[in-house]
Amino acid sequence: MSVASTPLMPLLQVQDLHVAFGGKPVVQGVSFALHAGEKLALVGESGSGKSVTALSLLRLLDGAQIGGSALLDGRNLLTLSEHALRSVRGSDVAMIFQEPMTALNPLMRIGQQIAEVLQLKQGLAVKAAWAQAIELLAATGIAQPAQRAQAWPHQLSGGQRQRAMLAMALASRPKLLLADEPTTALDVALRTQMLELLSDLQRQTGMAVLLITHDLHLVRRFADRVAVMQHGHIVEQAHTAHLFANPQHPYTRQLLDSTPQRHVHPVPDDAPVHIAAEQLRVAYPTPLPGLRGWFKKGEFVAVQGANFQLCQGQTLAVVGESGSGKSTLAQAVLGLLPSQGTLAVDGQAWQQPATRNTPANQALRRCVQVVFQDPFSALSPRLTVEEIVGEGLRVHAPQLDASARRHRVVQALAEVGLHSHQFPGLLQRYPHAFSGGQRQRLAIARALILQPQVLVLDEPTSALDARIQKQVLALLQQLQHERGLAYLLITHDMEVVRAMAHQVLVMKDGAVVESGSVDAVLDAPQHPYTQALVQAML
Numbered sequence: 380m381s382v383a384s385t386p387l388m389p390l391l392q393v394q395d396l397h398v399a400f401g402g403k404p405v406v407q408g409v410s411f412a413l414h415a416g417e418k419l420a421l422v423g424e425s426g427s428g429k430s431v432t433a434l435s436l437l438r439l440l441d442g443a444q445i446g447g448s449a450l451l452d453g454r455n456l457l458t459l460s461e462h463a464l465r466s467v468r469g470s471d472v473a474m475i476f477q478e479p480m481t482a483l484n485p486l487m488r489i490g491q492q493i494a495e496v497l498q499l500k501q502g503l504a505v506k507a508a509w510a511q512a513i514e515l516l517a518a519t520g521i522a523q524p525a526q527r528a529q530a531w532p533h534q535l536s537g538g539q540r541q542r543a544m545l546a547m548a549l550a551s552r553p554k555l556l557l558a559d560e561p562t563t564a565l566d567v568a569l570r571t572q573m574l575e576l577l578s579d580l581q582r583q584t585g586m587a588v589l590l591i592t593h594d595l596h597l598v599r600r601f602a603d604r605v606a607v608m609q610h611g612h613i614v615e616q617a618h619t620a621h622l623f624a625n626p627q628h629p630y631t632r633q634l635l636d637s638t639p640q641r642h643v644h645p646v647p648d649d650a651p652v653h654i655a656a657e658q659l660r661v662a663y664p665t666p667l668p669g670l671r672g673w674f675k676k677g678e679f680v681a682v683q684g685a686n687f688q689l690c691q692g693q694t695l696a697v698v699g700e701s702g703s704g705k706s707t708l709a710q711a712v713l714g715l716l717p718s719q720g721t722l723a724v725d726g727q728a729w730q731q732p733a734t735r736n737t738p739a740n741q742a743l744r745r746c747v748q749v750v751f752q753d754p755f756s757a758l759s760p761r762l763t764v765e766e767i768v769g770e771g772l773r774v775h776a777p778q779l780d781a782s783a784r785r786h787r788v789v790q791a792l793a794e795v796g797l798h799s800h801q802f803p804g805l806l807q808r809y810p811h812a813f814s815g816g817q818r819q820r821l822a823i824a825r826a827l828i829l830q831p832q833v834l835v836l837d838e839p840t841s842a843l844d845a846r847i848q849k850q851v852l853a854l855l856q857q858l859q860h861e862r863g864l865a866y867l868l869i870t871h872d873m874e875v876v877r878a879m880a881h882q883v884l885v886m887k888d889g890a891v892v893e894s895g896s897v898d899a900v901l902d903a904p905q906h907p908y909t910q911a912l913v914q915a916m917l
Contacts, residue, residue, distance in 0.1 A: 423608035490528025639878035816847035
C-alpha cells in the first residue's frame with residue numbers, strides 16, 4: 380500500500396542496500412534518507428559504488444544481486460514487479476547521465492525524444508507532446524527551442540545536449556531526480572549555468588535530487604547534505620557546510636585535500652621556442668543556402684588571429700568555454716587541421732595542408748604528441764599495453780626490432796609509474812583491466828615513447844577523480860622538470876591552470892581576448908569574459 384510522504388517522512392528511505400555481481404559485493408550496507416525538495420550529494424572516487432547505488436534504485440543493473448530496501452513513498456522499489464517498476468521509471472523517478480551523447484538516441488530528433496516520454500508517461504497526443512517538448516526545452520534555457528527541437532543530438536553542443544537530457548527527465552515532473560555526474564563533461568561556465576538551472580527547477584517543482592559526483596567544488600555550491608562513499612560503504616554523512624568545515628573520516632579529509640598543488644619551475648629567458656604562432660587562423664567550409672551553395676562554399680572561422688609562443692619547459696594553458704576555439708587551436712598545432720598565418724614547430728612550418736603525411740610533416744608529428752581527455756576511448760580495447768605504447772615506434776622508428784621496441788615500452792611504462800611487479804603480465808593486459816588514472820598513465824607513456832618536445836594535453840584530468848587528478852598532474856609536473864617538456868594545456872579547470880601553467884590564453888568565439896602570466900590573468904583579469912570564468916570557480 381502506498382503511503383504519502385510527509386515532512387517528517389522521507390521521500391526516499393534506503394536501508395541496508397547490498398549490491399553484488401557474481402557473488403562479489405560492490406555496495407555493502409548503504410543507508411540514507413532523502414526528503415522532498417532536498418539535494419543530497421553522493422560523493423566518492425571511481426569504483427566507490429556511488430553510481431551502482433543510484434542505478435540499483437531503478438534496478439537498471441543487469442545480473443546484479445540486490446538486497447535491502449529502498450522505500451519511495453512507502454513502496455519498496457527493490458521488490459516491485461517489473462510492470463509496476465516501469466511506471467515508476469521516468470514518472471516518479473527520472474535520471475540524467477554523465478555523457479548525453481551516448482544517452483540520447485542518435486537516430487531521433489531532440490524534440491521527438493522528449494515528446495516520446497510525454498506520450499508514454501502522460502498519454503499526450505503527438506501535437507500536444509511536441510508543443511510541450513518545445514516548452515520544456517525553453518524552460519531549460521535553450522535558445523530557439525522550436526529550432527533546436529528539430530535538431531539531431533550531434534548538432535547540439537555539450538551544454539545543449541545536457542539541457543535536452545534535463546528537459547526529458549523533467550517531462551513527467553518526477554518526485555526524485557537521479558543526476559549521475561551531470562556536469563563532468565561541461566566547461567566551467569556551462570557547469571555553473573547547469574547548477575543554477577537545476578537548482579531553480581528543483582525549487583519550482585519541489586523534487587528531490589540525488590547527485591552522483593566526484594566534484595567537491597560542485598557539491599559545496601549545490602548540495603544540502605553529503606554522503607561520502609568508499610569501497611561500497613558510506614563512511615560519513617553530514618550537512619554540506621559542516622562536512623567541509625569539519626570532516627570526520629580520514630577518507631573524507633583525503634578527498635578534501637585533493638586540490639592540485641603548484642610545482643612549476645621558472646622558464647629561462649633563453650629557453651628555445653618549440654611552437655610559434657602569428658596571426659593563426661583556422662576556418663571550416665560551410666554550405667551556403669540556395670543556388671550559391673552549388674558553386675561556392677562559405678566558411679566558419681574557428682580561430683582568428685591567435686599569437687603565442689611555447690618554450691622548452693613551459694606550460695601554456697588555453698582556456699575558454701565550449702565552442703571558443705581552444706580544441707581547434709590544439710588540432711592545428713598537432714597538424715590535424717589546415718591553417719593560415721604562421722605556425723612553426725621547432726622552426727619548421729607544417730607543409731600545407733598539414734594533414735598530408737609527407738616526410739617533413741611526419742618528422743614534426745614525432746616532436747608534438749597528444750594526451751586526450753578520456754583515456755578509455757583514446758586507447759584501443761583490442762590492443763595490448765605493449766601494442767598501444769609501442770605503436771608509434773613502428774611508424775617513427777621502424778629500424779627497431781621487437782626486442783628493442785619492448786625495451787623502450789618497458790622504460791616508458793616505468794617512467795609513468797607502471798611496473799610489471801605491480802601488474803603481473805603488464806605488457807599483455809588490455810586497457811579495461813586498469814583504472815581511469817592508470818589508463819591515463821598508459822596514454823602518457825604512449826606519447827612519451829617518441830621523446831617529443833611538446834605534449835598537447837587536451838583536458839587530461841577532467842574525467843578523473845580529484846585524488847587521481849592530483850596524482851596525474853604531479854606526474855606531468857615531474858616529467859616536465861626531468862625532460863624539459865613543453866605543454867599546451869587545453870582545459871576549463873582553473874585549479875589545473877593554477878597548478879600547471881606559466882602562461883594563459885583566454886579564448887572566446889575563436890579570438891584570444893586576454894593573455895599573460897597565470898598570476899596576472901587569474902588574479903587580476905582584465906576582460907569581462909575572463910572575469911566571469913574566474914568568478915565561476917569561486
